[in-house]
Amino acid sequence: MRVVAVRQANLRQSAAASAEIRAIWREVAALPRGSVSTYGGIAARAGLPRRARLTGHALKVAPKSLALPWHRVVAAGGRIAFPRGSAAHREQCRRLRAEGVEVIRGRVRLPKAQDLDALLWGSAR
DNA sequence: GTTGTGACATTAT
DNA sequence: CATAATGCCACAA
Structure with missing residues:
Protein backbone atom coordinates (compact mmCIF):
# COMPACT_ATOMS: atom_id res chain seq x y z
CA MET A 1 0.00 0.00 0.00
CA ARG A 2 2.80 2.40 0.76
CA VAL A 3 4.21 1.37 -2.55
CA VAL A 4 1.03 2.30 -4.32
CA ALA A 5 0.91 5.68 -2.66
CA VAL A 6 4.46 6.41 -3.59
CA ARG A 7 3.94 5.31 -7.14
CA GLN A 8 0.92 7.53 -7.41
CA ALA A 9 2.91 10.45 -6.13
CA ASN A 10 5.64 9.76 -8.63
CA LEU A 11 3.18 9.55 -11.46
CA ARG A 12 1.66 12.80 -10.47
CA GLN A 13 5.05 14.38 -10.42
CA SER A 14 5.84 13.65 -14.00
CA ALA A 15 2.83 13.62 -16.23
CA ALA A 16 -0.25 14.87 -14.42
CA ALA A 17 1.48 17.78 -12.82
CA SER A 18 2.14 19.44 -16.10
CA ALA A 19 -1.58 19.37 -16.85
CA GLU A 20 -2.15 21.74 -13.95
CA ILE A 21 0.85 23.74 -14.94
CA ARG A 22 -0.48 24.03 -18.43
CA ALA A 23 -3.87 25.16 -17.17
CA ILE A 24 -2.13 27.97 -15.37
CA TRP A 25 -0.05 28.91 -18.36
CA ARG A 26 -3.25 29.12 -20.31
CA GLU A 27 -4.81 31.57 -17.90
CA VAL A 28 -1.74 33.72 -17.76
CA ALA A 29 -1.51 33.81 -21.51
CA ALA A 30 -5.13 34.96 -21.58
CA LEU A 31 -4.46 38.05 -19.49
CA PRO A 32 -5.33 41.08 -21.57
CA ARG A 33 -2.71 43.69 -22.09
CA GLY A 34 -2.79 46.43 -19.48
CA SER A 35 -4.50 44.29 -16.88
CA VAL A 36 -3.10 42.45 -13.92
CA SER A 37 -4.20 39.49 -11.86
CA THR A 38 -2.96 37.73 -8.75
CA TYR A 39 -1.36 34.35 -8.22
CA GLY A 40 -4.38 33.15 -6.32
CA GLY A 41 -6.71 34.57 -8.91
CA ILE A 42 -4.95 32.81 -11.73
CA ALA A 43 -4.98 29.55 -9.83
CA ALA A 44 -8.67 29.88 -9.11
CA ARG A 45 -9.49 30.63 -12.72
CA ALA A 46 -7.45 27.61 -13.73
CA GLY A 47 -9.67 25.48 -11.54
CA LEU A 48 -7.09 25.17 -8.79
CA PRO A 49 -8.39 27.03 -5.77
CA ALA A 58 4.30 27.34 -13.05
CA LEU A 59 5.64 30.70 -14.03
CA LYS A 60 9.10 29.84 -12.86
CA VAL A 61 9.30 26.69 -14.93
CA ALA A 62 7.56 28.16 -17.94
CA PRO A 63 9.70 27.87 -21.03
CA LYS A 64 10.74 31.17 -22.47
CA SER A 65 9.37 30.14 -25.81
CA LEU A 66 5.87 30.56 -24.44
CA ALA A 67 6.51 34.25 -23.97
CA LEU A 68 3.98 34.41 -21.17
CA PRO A 69 3.02 37.83 -19.86
CA TRP A 70 4.31 36.94 -16.41
CA HIS A 71 4.64 40.58 -15.51
CA GLN A 92 8.31 43.76 -14.03
CA CYS A 93 7.69 47.38 -13.12
CA ARG A 94 9.14 48.49 -16.37
CA ARG A 95 6.97 46.17 -18.40
CA LEU A 96 3.84 47.07 -16.51
CA ARG A 97 4.39 50.74 -16.90
CA ALA A 98 4.98 50.18 -20.57
CA GLU A 99 1.42 48.89 -20.66
CA GLY A 100 0.04 51.83 -18.81
CA VAL A 101 -0.21 50.15 -15.43
CA GLU A 102 0.64 52.45 -12.56
CA VAL A 103 3.25 51.10 -10.18
CA ILE A 104 3.79 52.81 -6.88
CA ARG A 105 6.43 51.66 -4.43
CA GLY A 106 6.40 48.09 -5.62
CA ARG A 107 2.66 48.03 -5.72
CA VAL A 108 0.39 48.21 -8.70
CA ARG A 109 -2.83 50.10 -8.58
CA LEU A 110 -5.60 47.58 -8.61
CA PRO A 111 -8.59 49.68 -9.52
CA LYS A 112 -11.06 48.26 -7.05
CA ALA A 113 -13.80 47.57 -9.47
CA GLN A 114 -11.40 46.03 -11.90
CA ASP A 115 -9.63 44.23 -9.12
CA LEU A 116 -12.51 42.24 -7.73
CA ASP A 117 -14.10 42.00 -11.10
CA ALA A 118 -11.01 40.58 -12.62
CA LEU A 119 -10.43 38.18 -9.78
CA LEU A 120 -13.96 36.89 -9.66
CA TRP A 121 -15.12 37.21 -13.18
CA GLY A 122 -12.03 37.36 -15.24
CA SER A 123 -11.19 40.51 -17.05
CA ALA A 124 -14.39 40.31 -19.00
CA ARG A 125 -15.75 43.61 -18.13
C1' DG B 1 10.62 8.98 3.41
C1' DT B 2 11.53 13.37 5.77
C1' DT B 3 12.79 18.23 5.58
C1' DG B 4 13.33 22.81 4.11
C1' DT B 5 12.15 26.29 0.66
C1' DG B 6 9.44 28.99 -2.11
C1' DA B 7 7.52 34.31 -8.19
C1' DC B 8 1.55 32.81 -2.41
C1' DA B 9 -2.86 33.82 0.47
C1' DT B 10 -5.58 34.90 4.60
C1' DT B 11 -6.39 36.01 9.09
C1' DA B 12 -4.93 37.53 13.48
C1' DT B 13 -1.82 39.99 16.48
C1' DC C 1 3.92 48.66 8.33
C1' DA C 2 5.90 43.70 10.51
C1' DT C 3 5.32 38.81 12.40
C1' DA C 4 3.23 34.60 13.14
C1' DA C 5 0.20 30.88 12.32
C1' DT C 6 -2.14 28.05 8.79
C1' DG C 7 -3.19 26.20 4.54
C1' DC C 8 -1.36 24.31 0.02
C1' DC C 9 1.88 21.74 -2.61
C1' DA C 10 5.96 20.94 -6.02
C1' DC C 11 10.81 20.06 -5.77
C1' DA C 12 15.47 19.26 -4.56
C1' DA C 13 18.62 17.56 -1.22
Missing part, protein backbone atom coordinates in the same frame (compact mmCIF):
# COMPACT_ATOMS: atom_id res chain seq x y z
CA ARG A 50 -5.94 27.63 -2.92
CA ARG A 51 -2.98 26.87 -5.09
CA ALA A 52 -1.44 30.26 -5.52
CA ARG A 53 1.97 28.77 -4.95
CA LEU A 54 1.52 26.51 -7.88
CA THR A 55 0.99 29.54 -10.05
CA GLY A 56 4.30 30.90 -8.94
CA HIS A 57 5.97 27.63 -9.68
CA ARG A 72 0.85 40.83 -15.35
CA VAL A 73 0.79 38.48 -12.38
CA VAL A 74 1.24 40.07 -8.99
CA ALA A 75 0.84 39.01 -5.37
CA ALA A 76 -2.22 39.73 -3.25
CA GLY A 77 -3.01 43.40 -2.91
CA GLY A 78 -1.17 44.23 -6.09
CA ARG A 79 2.25 43.76 -4.58
CA ILE A 80 5.14 42.79 -6.78
CA ALA A 81 6.26 39.34 -5.69
CA PHE A 82 9.97 40.08 -6.09
CA PRO A 83 12.11 41.84 -3.50
CA ARG A 84 12.47 45.56 -3.99
CA GLY A 85 15.56 46.36 -5.91
CA SER A 86 15.91 42.98 -7.53
CA ALA A 87 16.42 42.88 -11.26
CA ALA A 88 13.22 40.93 -11.76
CA HIS A 89 11.32 43.49 -9.76
CA ARG A 90 12.56 46.36 -11.86
CA GLU A 91 11.88 44.46 -15.02
Whole structure:
Protein backbone atom coordinates (compact mmCIF):
# COMPACT_ATOMS: atom_id res chain seq x y z
CA MET A 1 0.00 0.00 0.00
CA ARG A 2 2.80 2.40 0.76
CA VAL A 3 4.21 1.37 -2.55
CA VAL A 4 1.03 2.30 -4.32
CA ALA A 5 0.91 5.68 -2.66
CA VAL A 6 4.46 6.41 -3.59
CA ARG A 7 3.94 5.31 -7.14
CA GLN A 8 0.92 7.53 -7.41
CA ALA A 9 2.91 10.45 -6.13
CA ASN A 10 5.64 9.76 -8.63
CA LEU A 11 3.18 9.55 -11.46
CA ARG A 12 1.66 12.80 -10.47
CA GLN A 13 5.05 14.38 -10.42
CA SER A 14 5.84 13.65 -14.00
CA ALA A 15 2.83 13.62 -16.23
CA ALA A 16 -0.25 14.87 -14.42
CA ALA A 17 1.48 17.78 -12.82
CA SER A 18 2.14 19.44 -16.10
CA ALA A 19 -1.58 19.37 -16.85
CA GLU A 20 -2.15 21.74 -13.95
CA ILE A 21 0.85 23.74 -14.94
CA ARG A 22 -0.48 24.03 -18.43
CA ALA A 23 -3.87 25.16 -17.17
CA ILE A 24 -2.13 27.97 -15.37
CA TRP A 25 -0.05 28.91 -18.36
CA ARG A 26 -3.25 29.12 -20.31
CA GLU A 27 -4.81 31.57 -17.90
CA VAL A 28 -1.74 33.72 -17.76
CA ALA A 29 -1.51 33.81 -21.51
CA ALA A 30 -5.13 34.96 -21.58
CA LEU A 31 -4.46 38.05 -19.49
CA PRO A 32 -5.33 41.08 -21.57
CA ARG A 33 -2.71 43.69 -22.09
CA GLY A 34 -2.79 46.43 -19.48
CA SER A 35 -4.50 44.29 -16.88
CA VAL A 36 -3.10 42.45 -13.92
CA SER A 37 -4.20 39.49 -11.86
CA THR A 38 -2.96 37.73 -8.75
CA TYR A 39 -1.36 34.35 -8.22
CA GLY A 40 -4.38 33.15 -6.32
CA GLY A 41 -6.71 34.57 -8.91
CA ILE A 42 -4.95 32.81 -11.73
CA ALA A 43 -4.98 29.55 -9.83
CA ALA A 44 -8.67 29.88 -9.11
CA ARG A 45 -9.49 30.63 -12.72
CA ALA A 46 -7.45 27.61 -13.73
CA GLY A 47 -9.67 25.48 -11.54
CA LEU A 48 -7.09 25.17 -8.79
CA PRO A 49 -8.39 27.03 -5.77
CA ARG A 50 -5.94 27.63 -2.92
CA ARG A 51 -2.98 26.87 -5.09
CA ALA A 52 -1.44 30.26 -5.52
CA ARG A 53 1.97 28.77 -4.95
CA LEU A 54 1.52 26.51 -7.88
CA THR A 55 0.99 29.54 -10.05
CA GLY A 56 4.30 30.90 -8.94
CA HIS A 57 5.97 27.63 -9.68
CA ALA A 58 4.30 27.34 -13.05
CA LEU A 59 5.64 30.70 -14.03
CA LYS A 60 9.10 29.84 -12.86
CA VAL A 61 9.30 26.69 -14.93
CA ALA A 62 7.56 28.16 -17.94
CA PRO A 63 9.70 27.87 -21.03
CA LYS A 64 10.74 31.17 -22.47
CA SER A 65 9.37 30.14 -25.81
CA LEU A 66 5.87 30.56 -24.44
CA ALA A 67 6.51 34.25 -23.97
CA LEU A 68 3.98 34.41 -21.17
CA PRO A 69 3.02 37.83 -19.86
CA TRP A 70 4.31 36.94 -16.41
CA HIS A 71 4.64 40.58 -15.51
CA ARG A 72 0.85 40.83 -15.35
CA VAL A 73 0.79 38.48 -12.38
CA VAL A 74 1.24 40.07 -8.99
CA ALA A 75 0.84 39.01 -5.37
CA ALA A 76 -2.22 39.73 -3.25
CA GLY A 77 -3.01 43.40 -2.91
CA GLY A 78 -1.17 44.23 -6.09
CA ARG A 79 2.25 43.76 -4.58
CA ILE A 80 5.14 42.79 -6.78
CA ALA A 81 6.26 39.34 -5.69
CA PHE A 82 9.97 40.08 -6.09
CA PRO A 83 12.11 41.84 -3.50
CA ARG A 84 12.47 45.56 -3.99
CA GLY A 85 15.56 46.36 -5.91
CA SER A 86 15.91 42.98 -7.53
CA ALA A 87 16.42 42.88 -11.26
CA ALA A 88 13.22 40.93 -11.76
CA HIS A 89 11.32 43.49 -9.76
CA ARG A 90 12.56 46.36 -11.86
CA GLU A 91 11.88 44.46 -15.02
CA GLN A 92 8.31 43.76 -14.03
CA CYS A 93 7.69 47.38 -13.12
CA ARG A 94 9.14 48.49 -16.37
CA ARG A 95 6.97 46.17 -18.40
CA LEU A 96 3.84 47.07 -16.51
CA ARG A 97 4.39 50.74 -16.90
CA ALA A 98 4.98 50.18 -20.57
CA GLU A 99 1.42 48.89 -20.66
CA GLY A 100 0.04 51.83 -18.81
CA VAL A 101 -0.21 50.15 -15.43
CA GLU A 102 0.64 52.45 -12.56
CA VAL A 103 3.25 51.10 -10.18
CA ILE A 104 3.79 52.81 -6.88
CA ARG A 105 6.43 51.66 -4.43
CA GLY A 106 6.40 48.09 -5.62
CA ARG A 107 2.66 48.03 -5.72
CA VAL A 108 0.39 48.21 -8.70
CA ARG A 109 -2.83 50.10 -8.58
CA LEU A 110 -5.60 47.58 -8.61
CA PRO A 111 -8.59 49.68 -9.52
CA LYS A 112 -11.06 48.26 -7.05
CA ALA A 113 -13.80 47.57 -9.47
CA GLN A 114 -11.40 46.03 -11.90
CA ASP A 115 -9.63 44.23 -9.12
CA LEU A 116 -12.51 42.24 -7.73
CA ASP A 117 -14.10 42.00 -11.10
CA ALA A 118 -11.01 40.58 -12.62
CA LEU A 119 -10.43 38.18 -9.78
CA LEU A 120 -13.96 36.89 -9.66
CA TRP A 121 -15.12 37.21 -13.18
CA GLY A 122 -12.03 37.36 -15.24
CA SER A 123 -11.19 40.51 -17.05
CA ALA A 124 -14.39 40.31 -19.00
CA ARG A 125 -15.75 43.61 -18.13
C1' DG B 1 10.62 8.98 3.41
C1' DT B 2 11.53 13.37 5.77
C1' DT B 3 12.79 18.23 5.58
C1' DG B 4 13.33 22.81 4.11
C1' DT B 5 12.15 26.29 0.66
C1' DG B 6 9.44 28.99 -2.11
C1' DA B 7 7.52 34.31 -8.19
C1' DC B 8 1.55 32.81 -2.41
C1' DA B 9 -2.86 33.82 0.47
C1' DT B 10 -5.58 34.90 4.60
C1' DT B 11 -6.39 36.01 9.09
C1' DA B 12 -4.93 37.53 13.48
C1' DT B 13 -1.82 39.99 16.48
C1' DC C 1 3.92 48.66 8.33
C1' DA C 2 5.90 43.70 10.51
C1' DT C 3 5.32 38.81 12.40
C1' DA C 4 3.23 34.60 13.14
C1' DA C 5 0.20 30.88 12.32
C1' DT C 6 -2.14 28.05 8.79
C1' DG C 7 -3.19 26.20 4.54
C1' DC C 8 -1.36 24.31 0.02
C1' DC C 9 1.88 21.74 -2.61
C1' DA C 10 5.96 20.94 -6.02
C1' DC C 11 10.81 20.06 -5.77
C1' DA C 12 15.47 19.26 -4.56
C1' DA C 13 18.62 17.56 -1.22
